Amino acid sequence: MSNIQKIVNQQISQYHTTNIRELLEFHDIEIFYYDSSTKNDSSIFVHNGLGNIYLKSQLNPLYENFLLAHELGHYLLHFHQNINFSFTLSCYKNRLEREANEFACRFLLSDISIDNDSDIEFIIKEKGIPLTIWYSLYEKIIPDLIKKES
Numbered sequence: 001m002s003n004i005q006k007i008v009n010q011q012i013s014q015y016h017t018t019n020i021r022e023l024l025e026f027h028d029i030e031i032f033y034y035d036s037s038t039k040n041d042s043s044i045f046v047h048n049g050l051g052n053i054y055l056k057s058q059l060n061p062l063y064e065n066f067l068l069a070h071e072l073g074h075y076l077l078h079f080h081q082n083i084n085f086s087f088t089l090s091c092y093k094n095r096l097e098r099e100a101n102e103f104a105c106r107f108l109l110s111d112i113s114i115d116n117d118s119d120i121e122f123i124i125k126e127k128g129i130p131l132t133i134w135y136s137l138y139e140k141i142i143p144d145l146i147k148k149e150s
Helices: 003-015 020-026 061-077 095-108 120-126 131-145
Strands: 030-034 042-047 050-056 084-087
Touching: 003 020, 003 061, 003 095, 020 030, 020 061, 042 061, 050 061, 061 095, 095 131, 120 131
Parallel strands: 030 050
Antiparallel strands: 042 050, 042 084
């Protein structure tokens, strides 16, 4: 089991929720919306230990959940005082962004178990995960989602 999966499991177990907004509340992370023509869909700023997530307004609610989980991933995996990260869909290749994407995917798929008949693309879309990100992490995550045969 990966370290990121362990952190996802620990968060769900400790806070008894798979609702990303509830989890953000437990961590005292506030969400703010902004209208902007910038290419960033979301950002997290941490100042004096307090996190603020900024989301572009009028995004698809499913995609918004992905972005919230992504930013929480940065907070939990890369926390340092007074840091910030911004998410742009076209920029997902550096290590920190890949880790935050992996956290978001694992968190959003934590209640999913697939078999040979599963339409994984449909599931991914329903969870708000961009397909480009899913396919960049597929081989790493899929073994944990496959139903274990008894």
